[in-house]
Amino acid sequence: MNRSKQPFNHEREHIDSDMIKIEVNLDDMPAEWLGELMDRLLAIGVNDVYYTPIYMKKNRPAVLLSVLLSKHLLDKVKRLIFTETTTFGIRYSPWTVHRLGRKFKTVETKWGPVSVKQALLGNQVVQESPEFEDCRQIAEKAGVPVKAVYQAVWKILND
Missing domain, CATH: 3.30.70.1380 (Transcriptional regulatory protein pf0864 domain like)
Incomplete structure (x- = not known):
């Protein structure tokens, strides 16, 4: 990661x-x-x-x-x-x-794990963002667009 x-x-x-x-x-x-x-x-x-x-x-x-x-x-x-x-x-x-609090979690895509930064307002997660470098590296290895990796992460986060 x-x-x-x-x-x-x-x-x-x-x-x-x-x-x-x-x-x-x-x-x-x-x-x-x-x-x-x-x-x-x-x-x-x-x-x-x-x-x-x-x-x-x-x-x-x-x-x-x-x-x-x-x-x-x-x-x-x-x-x-x-x-x-x-x-x-x-x-x-x-x-x-x-500044909002921050923590990380890992999301498992079909191409590999992606770290996701979460923004905390109090104890509530109010924002989530995949780490670009993780998405870029996975996309490069898998030969897929970075956008596809982001979309996969967002789908997992919203399911």
Whole structure:
């Protein structure tokens, strides 16, 4: 089973109040650099990284870099962004994140086992999601579309 690496303990529903959201507008950076930056940010332990297409003054196309991280990583992340991007400034603000509890169960498909992440609100399962890497690996071995593995898992979960 290939479980996603979780840098934080999310077994129980909780509130993270020591979070920071960073935003940076980037209008003069190659896409390859953005991909490398995302990999490096995730490697140092940020919670999330995403890009949003935007338009800046004079209608210049750009990318909004958004990063969600624990407060203790702020200096390290700022340094990485300043050294790996073309920005002259970073905006950041405190955030509070309400996280559902998480647990895993295994579902047996005709091609093999798939780990399923479950989200808990209190003690109630309110979301379930097959782990993509498990589905991808099984699909590759079995020579079937990833979509077919997902559909098989969803069928088992809903029976």
